[in-house]
Amino acid sequence: MRRLVFLIAPLVMMAMGCSTTPGDAAYRAGHPQQAAELYRAGANQGDAEAALKLGLLLDEGKVSPATFGTAGQAFTKGCKLGSLASCHNVGVAYEYGKNGLDQDRSEARTYYEKAAKLGYMQSQYNLASLYANRYFSNDIEGYKWLLVSQMQAEKCASQPLCEWVLRDPPGHKQKLHDRMSEQDLRTAKQQASAWR
Template identity: 25%
Template sequence: MISKIKRFVALIAVAAVIALPTSYFLIPHGERPSLKIQHPSKTSKLSYLERLESKALAGDANAMFRMGNNYKYGYNGLKPDNTKAIEWYEKAISHGDADAMNNLGVMYKAGEDIEQDYSKAIELFEKATVLKNGKAFSNLGSMYQDGKGVPKDYKKARELYLEGVEVGNTYSMANLGFLYYFGNGVEKDPDEAQAWFLKAAESGETMPGLQFMIGLYYFDGHGNQKQDLMQARLWFEKAAKQGHADAQSFLGNFYYYGQAGLSVDYIKAGEYYEISAQNGNAYSKEFLDKVIKNCNLYRYKILSLKANISCLVAAPSGDPQAMYITGLSFYFGTRGLLDKDYERAAEWLQKSAKAGNVWGQIKIAKMYNEGLGLKEDPIEAYAWLSVVENQKNIADALKKTKADIRDNIYKNFNQSEKKKADLKAQKYIELYLAKEN
């Protein structure tokens, strides 16, 4: 099992080197306030901006820079506006503000609402490094590392990163780690790379790509470090919380195989695969496509172990059949896989019913009518059976049986309950009738 995951690691590592720039791990970074923005009332927001603008107009370079940030990132109730951000950064630069030089350099490098110009970006980064701006050292180093606007020069990049480290810049530490990890301009040294990665991580900067690489180091057991799946998992979790697709995929694998101190949990694995696929991980998407196909392929063997596993993994993706079989698995209990759990059965059957699965609708109606796993609610049961009666993809005999049950439920309602039941039934028919109808 480990070898399967290692092959996956090799694939994504190669893809990162061949197809993706350095920014795959560390995006070009402008200077942003590290504190969370408070959300006062609209009046106080306006007064804050008015006070800040007043300082800026009076010649305060830092206030000009902060005005630029407010427009760049949409802080304090403003809509993001790169054009106005550029205007304020340029004013701040004219007053010698190094952070503004760095941020505008990043915008020239990326071509954000301004014509992309590597030469201009380099010029601004160089001016900021003269003023010992840490992020500018890192950004200028990345220009040399990637060969953007200048010939590729790993030695020069390393020198700039070291200067950035001297002024405490976290990104420079991380980028030095990448040079050693991939052996760019230096002898490949995974232990030296990890030392820089950890030093950067200890700074408190939230860099998911960096956290993923630290996890990968522990996962593979590079250099003098033996494989440590528990440590790998901790770092992957940090990166996954910030949306790192590869880290999310690894966590899916850990839950799928029951590794890194985790018990096997196919549903949890599916949750991680699903969000990983949404965030662009091709491996997770391919695997989910496969389990969804298998789940639907074995739909007539719904209590088989193979069908159960595929459907449990596929359920978080929202596949109606997968959610239905997952609900049934909890309803009956599956030997060696799941214990009987009516509450979780109701949860998944409800989801499948809302996705238009007629069998899920029949089952959830029964659970509402009998109070299994949720509060007994005949009106809910009636509404779901009304949906079933209007489905076209079930046999007439079964439809009639369910209609008879529905009518018997209806007979016991008083006038007020009948009115509520009819309204809910109509609403559910509009919302949850299968698409093929």
């Protein structure tokens, strides 16, 4: 699971090199402090992508929380502004108790669900993980989200993160499967198919 978390930040930071959010040029030029100032200004003006990028700079320790607040705060703002990646990162922060947010798996589930329902594959997978690891007791729901995440991953199977979700190294699919009746498996599969 932790490997999945680590895969997401580099992918988003790589995308920063291709995007045009104010602050990107400063970041590419090696000025994270200036980039963070511009991202904060953008976030304060309602730019969800700027809030996400500020959160990533904070998460990676490139700028100080004393100056810019915590990554959890930036991601929460980004989520409120509509960034699914930010919602996912708030979920991760709550799941593991990091980035200025206390561990609270119920909150993690809330944020993962928000992004998962809007099609964010990583949140779908992490949601399934919470159920597979018995933090919540609804194996049908967990199996459904695992199947949905893998359907999403099939669309990008050649990319490392998608390939990882398809392989499911932690074995979440098997954990859930082994605990479920045939009827429960059918129900989860029907729900996953209907989700498309």
